[in-house]
Amino acid sequence: MSSLSSPFGDGSISLFILVTAAVPLWACGIAIYRLWLSPLAEFPGRKLAALTGWYETYFDCMKRGRYWVEIERMHKEYGPIIRISPWELHVNDPEWNEPYKISSRVNKYHWYYKFVGSSDAAFGTSDHDLHRIRRKAQQGYFTLDAVARFDPVLDEITSKLSRRLEEFRGTGQPANLSNAFRSLATDVVTKFSFHKAYNLLDQHDFSAAFQKTLRDFPEIGLWHRHFGLILDIMDMMPRWMVKIMNPSGIDVLDFFNDIGNQTKAIIKSYGGAKSGDYGRPNVIHQMLDSPNLPVRDKSESRLALEVRTFVGAGTETTGNTLSVTAFHLLANPEKALKLKEEVQAAQNKSSTSLRPTTDDSPSPQSSLKAYGGTDSRLPRINTREAITYKTYQIPVNTPVSMTQRLTHYNKTIFPSPETFLPERWLDPSERRRLEKYLQPFGRGSRACIGLHLASSELYVTIAMLFGQFDMRLFETEEYDIKQVHDFFSPFPDSERGLRVTIE
Numbered sequence: 001m002s003s004l005s006s007p008f009g010d011g012s013i014s015l016f017i018l019v020t021a022a023v024p025l026w027a028c029g030i031a032i033y034r035l036w037l038s039p040l041a042e043f044p045g046r047k048l049a050a051l052t053g054w055y056e057t058y059f060d061c062m063k064r065g066r067y068w069v070e071i072e073r074m075h076k077e078y079g080p081i082i083r084i085s086p087w088e089l090h091v092n093d094p095e096w097n098e099p100y101k102i103s104s105r106v107n108k109y110h111w112y113y114k115f116v117g118s119s120d121a122a123f124g125t126s127d128h129d130l131h132r133i134r135r136k137a138q139q140g141y142f143t144l145d146a147v148a149r150f151d152p153v154l155d156e157i158t159s160k161l162s163r164r165l166e167e168f169r170g171t172g173q174p175a176n177l178s179n180a181f182r183s184l185a186t187d188v189v190t191k192f193s194f195h196k197a198y199n200l201l202d203q204h205d206f207s208a209a210f211q212k213t214l215r216d217f218p219e220i221g222l223w224h225r226h227f228g229l230i231l232d233i234m235d236m237m238p239r240w241m242v243k244i245m246n247p248s249g250i251d252v253l254d255f256f257n258d259i260g261n262q263t264k265a266i267i268k269s270y271g272g273a274k275s276g277d278y279g280r281p282n283v284i285h286q287m288l289d290s291p292n293l294p295v296r297d298k299s300e301s302r303l304a305l306e307v308r309t310f311v312g313a314g315t316e317t318t319g320n321t322l323s324v325t326a327f328h329l330l331a332n333p334e335k336a337l338k339l340k341e342e343v344q345a346a347q348n349k350s351s352t353s354l355r356p357t358t359d360d361s362p363s364p365q366s367s368l369k370a371y372g373g374t375d376s377r378l379p380r381i382n383t384r385e386a387i388t389y390k391t392y393q394i395p396v397n398t399p400v401s402m403t404q405r406l407t408h409y410n411k412t413i414f415p416s417p418e419t420f421l422p423e424r425w426l427d428p429s430e431r432r433r434l435e436k437y438l439q440p441f442g443r444g445s446r447a448c449i450g451l452h453l454a455s456s457e458l459y460v461t462i463a464m465l466f467g468q469f470d471m472r473l474f475e476t477e478e479y480d481i482k483q484v485h486d487f488f489s490p491f492p493d494s495e496r497g498l499r500v501t502i503e
Ligand code: HEM
Pocket: 122, 123, 124, 135, 189, 309, 310, 311, 313, 314, 315, 317, 318, 321, 372, 373, 374, 378, 440, 441, 442, 443, 445, 446, 447, 448, 449, 450, 451, 453, 454
């Protein structure tokens, strides 16, 4: 024993030999288990993916969010159900919904959702039952009626965008609509959540640097998923260091800190559910008033995190869908013209002129299909029972995921899936058939809580834009819009965004 602890004696040599022999043996044992003995060994897929999680890390971190492409390739080779890591399965079958059924009471896969940095907000909560309590405390705030009451404010914000775009009319100067849309989405989501807009639309360049910094987070989140600690270290960084690393990081930091301060002030002035002395209720009041939300979940830090998550979940998604819609319409001028005529006809018919009904407006549907909101896989874990897929039994506690993009680009369901075809939604019976497969807002108990708000933003903004302006693409191609990277939100390779001139 004593010779083993000696740093230079024979013992350290034997320890060295022991370790060098044990490591390969341990690695061989793991490999044998993963490839032949694991309950997932029978599932088809690449041996390398089954052998090690580094396969996914390579595509995510080195290739920058490209595992989705490899997953598509593996499906082509191995069929509808594949093993994509030592621990996870992936299914490509538009008719299958098992992991997303509300009755399945599944958890989110905690490792995968590490990219959000915390499991304290409803979005990142793994456990089904805890999520249910957290979600219930906020969902009354996001109903169709609540969003309809927000209409006048939404109209004010889109009118502001319209005024800002007027500044570009006839100048030949390009307007970056991608930044304008993201800024609009941030202004909407903060105004909706706690009645404060940060007026990002007012900035001369539509807060380009601020939006760029916000957009760095999803990729950093991917690294955090694989290596941990990264977001925690960023959280602890002093201001001066943030300033040196990225000057506009300070604006983002101040923005998130201000959400914390607003939350604190709202909690402080809160008079209780029945007092009615806190004016127009906001989402923080809604959560404070919830009888089922435990006291520890009503803390300032957790409620602020929920609001920050709304911003994170509601900015890039909505902004990007708007960019994709506008791009495809501008690339197909005859479709833009048709939309303009429809909007103007609706304006003549109704006083709520900028709000076409869903039936009138198939363009957002088409871009939600093209863009999909998130083209990331959405893994779930059933901790209660095994799930059946055809002849396969997916063992209990196994993460299983599906990717809505694979359904949205399925040629049998959506012929010519790559083509922007708003007209495919026009025939009512065809539309009913297709809508079953359109899942941009996710499925089941974890589906998007902001669905009605987002839909309203899409329709009102697109109607305003194409009803009022004649725009031309400015040095923008599909390459500037089309997904290449999966950072949970889809990102193109280009950072230029959608730029237009206005006549
Ligand atoms: C076009 C716009 C949007 C799209 C396509 C979209 C898409 C999605 C999708 C696919 C999910 C499910 C994610 C998962 O299963 O992990 C989701 C969840 C969520 N979305 Fe959205 N979203 C949009 C806009 C918004 C907006 C405006 C908000 C603002 C509040 C929002 C807030 C959320 C939240 C909080 C969740 C988590 C819900 C939960 O787990 O209870 N989203 N969204």
